[in-house]
Amino acid sequence: MKISVRNLEPTKVKLTVTVDPEEFEPYLDEARKEIAKQANIPGFRKGHVPAKLIEQRYGFAGIAGEAVNNAVPELYSKALEEKKIRPMAQPELDVQEVPASSKDETKLKFIATVERRPDINLPKLDGMEIAIAKPEVKDEDVNARLESLRQRFGTLVGVDRPAAKGDFANIDLDAQIDGESVDSQEGVSYELGSGTMLDGLDEALEGLSAGEETTFEGTLEAGEHEGEKAQIKVKVNSVKAEELPELDDEFAQEASEFDTLEELKEDIRKNAADAAKGRQATDARDAFIAKLQEELEIPVPKGVKASMVEEHLKGMTPDPEKATKEQKAEAEEQVEKELRDQMTLDALAEMLDVQVSQADVFNFLASIAQQYGMDPNNFIQAIVRNGQLGSAVQEVGRSKGLLAGMRAVKFTADGEEVDLSAFLGEDDEEADSVEAASAAAAVADELANADAE
Template sequence: MKISVRNLEPTKVRLTVTVDPEEFDPYLDQARKDIASQITVPGFRKGHVPGKIVDQRLGFATVAGEAVNKAVPELYSKALETKKVRPMGEPELDVQEVPEAAASETKLKFVATVERRPDIEIPDLSGMAIDVPKAEITDEDINRRLEALRQRFGTLVGVDRPIEKGDFANIDLTATVDGETADSQEGVSYQLGSGTMLDGLDEALDGLSAGEETTFEGTLEAGDHEGQKAQIAVKVNSVKTEELPELDDDFAQEASEFDTLEELKADIRKAAARDAEGRQATDARDAFIAKLEEGQEIPVPKGARKNAVDEHLKGVTPDPEKATDEQKKEAEESADKELRDQMVLDALAEKMEITVSQAEVTNFLASIAQQYGMDPSQFINAIVRNGQLGSAVQEVGRSKGLLAGMRAVSFTSGGEALDLSAFLGDAAEEEESESVEAASAAAQVADELSAQDDAPVTDDAAEKDAE
């Protein structure tokens, strides 16, 4: 197999693959066997029709077409591995030449254009030291947590006075556009000052009492009239204020298993310390990745970037096409960072020769299923059917590479050594698991099971191999 690679962009390549007859012949033979098992030819048992007869009955072009559908995805994958190209999306496959007859001198030739991971240099980790902020907690942090707990045990009491900031109002809303009702809601509970509803609502409600109403102009944020100016009538049905319990031993006994307020505060301080250590570990992770990227210009593949931006926008607006400039900018910045971090972690995992076991992939998928309240077996089966197991293997590899990389460097905080072993785990335990071949084999089987028998080369089969 002859492979030539042309760099179209820093993150895009074109591979031209020419396949020798001895490499393509096994695919032709398999195609003949597959076809023979499906056709009936007088004088031959089903499945035992000679290849020459299959060629004669259906034509060599049909056999070659079946063979191409099987061969191109596999040979494309081999070409990627041979040339160390790491794809970042689905390839565009163009089959340019196919043998016209069994004895034809024409060779199978196809071109694959695909976005790829750019070249990334991972610095030497030995001797690398990274400083991160201290895991500090303050009395203000403790008081804030205590106040949040106190509010959970607060009660709402009706008041006969104008609404004030922090009060809760039960309101009716009616929005009209060009004199016609665009939306209406009744019995909505809203806390003045929270800013969780329409812009201008806080100002309109301020000073109103139960039974009073007013009108203000606002911009609708959802529905058929999203983004349009509307006249909004608001009526206050009731006003309630929140009464909080006293911070004393009685409150501690009601809100926790402790007998005194001091014991409750001590427990809250411990929890705050644990959270601060967790934030410090996150800071260490971010600082480590930033160190790997330091001084490098890492281009982001355009197609992968667009897909990532679209996914981010879907999370903030029902219609990404109507996203604001600020939303688009935030989505683009998030997508760029996300993709750069992923590419750097993939390169790190390769450098550290990370292996991924079948058990690790299964545990990873099971944990995701539990987070979403799904049955792990059903979720994993769905991943298998959709041919997404390869992506799961890659995600586990990134995580393992990150942990291994962080174990290889030293961290300090405030001039003192920082021990992150509680978060980074034990490398020895990972060595006991099965090798990456098991997970890769499972991914391949999963892709084969989920592929459609009649899938064209440029669709499902190519997409799965691109992963």
Template sequence: MKISVRNLEPTKAKLTITVDNEEFEPYLQEAREEIAKQINVPGFRKGHVPAKIVDQRVGFGAVAGEAINKAVPEFYSQALETKEIRPMAQPEIEVTEVPESADSDVKLKFTATVERRPQFDLPELDEMTIEVEPVEVEDADVDKRLEALRQRFGTLVGVDRPAQEGDYVNIDLDAQIDGESVDTQEGVSYEIGSGTMLDGIDEALEGLSADEETTFESTLTGGDHAGEKATVKVKVNSVKTEELPELDDDFAQEASEFDTLDELKEEIRKAAAMDAKGRQATAARDAFIAKIEEGLEIPVPKGVLEQTVEEQLKSQPNADDETKKQVEEDAEKALRDQMVLDALAEKLDVEVSQSDVFNFLASIAQQYGMDPNQFIQAILSNGQIGSAVQEVARSKGMLGGMRKVTFTSNGETLDLSDFLGSDDEADAEVAAVEEDETVAAAAAAAAVADDLAKDAE
């Protein structure tokens, strides 16, 4: 096989691949054998028709066409490996020459134009030191968590006074456009000041007592008239305020397994400290990626970027120019990070085991509330297992790279082993830098999960 490569862009290459006849012959023979199973030739048992007879009955062109369907993808893959080209998208294949007969001197020749990962050199990691901002747990953090827990045990009590911010009201709504009612809702519960309903409703409700009503102007956010201005009449049916329990030992016993409020506070402080360390580990991850990208010129494949942005904007059909620009910037950074992590995984000779991939897919299935076995089978059936393998390799490469560098905070060495694991544990499982993110969810895997969820509905 002869391979020539022409770089059209830093991120696009055109391969011209010429296959020797002796290399193509096994594919021709396999095609003949498959065709022989499907045709009836007098004097020969089905599946045992000689090659020459098959060529005569169906034509050599049909045999060659069948052989090309299998040969071209395999020779293309071999060419990528030989020339160390890392594709970022599916190639544009064009077959330019095909043998005309079994004894033809013409060779199979085709071109493959593909967007590729650009070439760049990663820095050495062993001597690298990365500074990370320190994190501290303050009394305010503990108080905030304690207050959130306290609110979970709060009760709503009716009050005979005008409503104010923070109160919970039961309301009826009637939206009208040009005097005609276009949307009505009754018995809606709403917390004043939460900002989860129409613009202007908070100001309208404050000062109203039970059985009082008022009108205000707003823009509808849903239904057939979304985006239109409407006059909204709102009536208050009841006003309630949240009554919170006293912060004392009795509350600690009711809300937790601890006997005293001081013990509960200490446990909350420990949880806050662990969360702070998790945020610091995430910051270390981001700093690590930024550090190894520092000074590198890494162009992003244009076609891949355009397709990624297009896919992300499908869920935002009314996005303005500023939003579109932000989506493009985020997509470009994500693609650049992916390419760097792919290169890092190769540099570190990362190996991905079957259990690594299945654990990853099981974690995705759990996020979607799906049966792991069913989800894994769907990934296999859709031919998307490669995306999962790639995501796991990226995660293992990132964690392996982070274990090689030194992280410091306030000039002191930062121990992230609780989040990064050790080199001995690296092959046992894919660790997580964030609790809910074993690895960044593979887009292909998530898409399959979405499709299965829709089918279930």
């Protein structure tokens, strides 16, 4: 097999593959056998029809077509491996030449155009030192968590005064276009200042008391008239304020298993410290990847980027075609970073010769299934059925490479070495990846989308 490679772009190549007759012949033989299994020729049992008779009956073109369908994907994969090309998308395959008969010396020739991962020359890990911030828990952090817990035990009480930010108003809404009602809702509970409904609603409600109403102009965000301007009539039925419990021992007993407020605060401080250490591990991961990329120019495949940007926009706006310039710019920035990080971790896994076992992949998928409350066996079967096993293998490889790479370097905070073994584990044991959550969500969401389609 002769393979020529032409670089079209830094991340796109064109492979021309020419296959010698002796290498193509096994595929022709296999095609003849497959056709013979289905052939119904008097005097012969299925699967026992001579090859020459099959060729006479069905023609060489039909046999060659079946052989090409099987040969091209396999030979394409071999060509990638031989030339050390790492594809990042499905190829465009174009069969150029096929022998016209069993005696024809024309060689099978096809062209594959594919977006690829660029060559990435990572720095050596030996002696690499990365500075990260020291985790700290401030009194403000403890107070914020305590206040959040306090709000969970708050109650709403009616007040006889104008609505203000933080109050909850029970409202009726009626949207009109050209004097005609196009949408209306009654008895909606809305927190002033939350900004979770129509633009302009907060300003319209502030200062209104129960029984009062007003009209403002707003843009409808859903329904048949989405995106259109409308006159919104809003009436306040009632105003309620949140009443929070006193911060004392009685509250501690009601909100937790502790007897005193001081014990509760100490537990909150401990949990905040644990969370700070987790954030430090995440910071270390980001700093490690940034260090690897520090002096590298990593181009991203244009087609893969465009496809991923489109998917990102679907999560940002109901109609990606109407996405704003800001949304498009944000999606492109996120996708470029995601792609560069993925390619960097793929290159790292190769540099460290990371091996992914079947058990690694199944454990990874089982952990995802558990996170999403799915049966592990059904989830794994669905992954295989939807052709996503390769993506799972790649994610595991990236995760293992990341952990191995982070174990190989030194992290410091204020000049002191940081021990991240609780998050990274040891070389010979499994550990929770600091990016397992995002990887799990990506694979699970992809599966959910596939099932929905």
